[in-house]
Amino acid sequence: MNTIIKITRSTLSTLFILLVLLVSELGLSSCAQNDLEIRQNFPFEISVMPVPKNIAKDEYVEIRIKIHPEGNFEDTQYHLRYFQFEGTGKLQYYNTQPYFPNDSYRLFEREFRLYYTSTSDVSQSFTVWISDTFGNEKKIEFQFNSKKANGESHAIELMNI
Known part of the structure; x- marks a missing residue:
């Protein structure tokens, strides 16, 4: 009878160890299957406050x-570039050196805030591109008409593309 009890205790111990191993394996495999996906790439939109309708030579406009x-991923970096395709002027951030196209x-x-200073007497057009580290990009187009000497007001076009 002692032999039967010893076998039963030994068998129970072995079964208990197998059960613990099985439960731990199931727990580990379920963790591996439920990997948390971390999203870093968030598209963005741009808003621009209204700007004056016209500009004279040597005047500036705050944009x-x-x-x-x-969404919010704290390591996202944003960059700006611009290109002026009509007229001449300078675009800069606060009081830094003007940007190169x-x-x-x-x-x-x-x-x-950006500051655009007109350096010509004709209409001026330029685009500003804002991009992030993941390749998302937005284009903003500005078109200023030259301010006439008689004080006439001309429309400005602002397009978000």
Whole structure:
């Protein structure tokens, strides 16, 4: 009878160990199957406050821009570049040096102000591209008409593309 009890205790111990191993294996495999997906790439929209309708030579216009991402990934970096295709002028961030056309400049804030200064007497058009580290990009087009000496007001076009 002692032999039967010893076998039963030995068998129970073995079964208990197998059960513990089986439960731990199921727990580990379920963790591996439910990997948490971390999203980093969030598309964004741009809003621009209204700007004056016309500009004269040597005048400047303040352009307020805000980036609205769909989500928040703190390591996302935003960059700005611009190209002027009609007239001449200077675009700059606050009191920094004016931007060079088609060069990329890092933006350190999602809400910022640019200053455009006219250097010509004719209409002026330029585009601003804002992109992020994941290849998302938005284009904003500005078109200023030259301010006439008689004070006439001309429309400005602002298009989000």
